[in-house]
Amino acid sequence: MVNSTNKRRILLVDDHGIVRSGMRSLIELEDDLEVTAEAASGMEALQLIRKQDFDIVLLDISMPDKNGVDTLRDMQRIKPELAVLILSGYAEELYALNLIRSGCRGYLSKDADPSEIIKAIRTICNGRRYVSVELADLLANELIKPSDKRMHEMLSEREFQVFYKLASGKSPTDIANELFLSVKTVSTYRARVLEKMNLKTNADLTYYAIKNELIN
Incomplete structure (x- = not known):
């Protein structure tokens, strides 16, 4: 399906309406980005990606019906090419390495600077991974001191x-x-x-x- 608006189509997945509202408001300030759908649960998100095309999914980890770990895996199975940015209340050192291995293209804490969130979305939509400073440190430590994991x-x-x-x-x-x-x-x-x-x-x-x- 061709994206006639030339804007990057974003699916927001978070069980908190206020978080989705805040992210939508942030994204709507950008001319090249557009939130085309929202989901309050993992199951709802999976239904949406079966019906619609998105350039990127912003996915939370902690959700009541189907957590982000499971949702990411199912998204990879349904649409392997779909880009996913984990945007979580958990810090990078807790989940990032495991979820990068599971196929997400980037991981940011929700308290990241708004400009960094937008940068991550654009980077991933352009076909690259987004590695934050915190995640880069984790990856470097894994290479240097794997026993410290x-x-x-x-x-x-x-x-x-x-x-x-x-x-x-x-x-x-x-x-x-x-x-x-x-x-x-x-x-x-x-x-x-x-x-x-x-x-x-x-x-x-x-x-x-x-x-x-x-x-x-």
């Missing part, structure tokens, strides 16, 4: 997804249904996660996630 940063994409759900209190059966896996497969991933993170129980995973501010 946090335990959750050593997980694979799927392991991190299972870890996040277990830490949030979901059962293996629920996780299996959500990820279209068998319960046995989920249990295998759980065992790998516990071993890699040197933890013993789901309660340990939850404590780790809370302590590291990965969940509220």
Whole structure:
């Protein structure tokens, strides 16, 4: 589908209306950018990308029905070429490395300067990744001192997804249904996660996630 306006088409995904309103107001100041749709949940976002074309998705992580980790993975499956910028209330050091591995083109904290958000949108729409100063430091540290990585940063994409759900209190059966896996497969991933993170129980995973501010 041709974009007749020549403006970059943006989908805003955040469960807080005031955040979407603020982002829309910011973007509407730019002549080359346009918010063409909004979604208050991951499920709503997936429905929209099936029906409409977007140049970029601005995606939150913490949402009630389907978190941004799962939503990003499903977006990659439905439209692999779709560019996604994670715009989250969580700082870069908490999620950025895992989500970059999962396919997002950039990661910014919501308290980033408005000019940097606009710069990131334009950079990604032009086919490049956006690497903030904070993310650049994380990537550099990973190359220089890989042993200094946090335990959750050593997980694979799927392991991190299972870890996040277990830490949030979901059962293996629920996780299996959500990820279209068998319960046995989920249990295998759980065992790998516990071993890699040197933890013993789901309660340990939850404590780790809370302590590291990965969940509220």
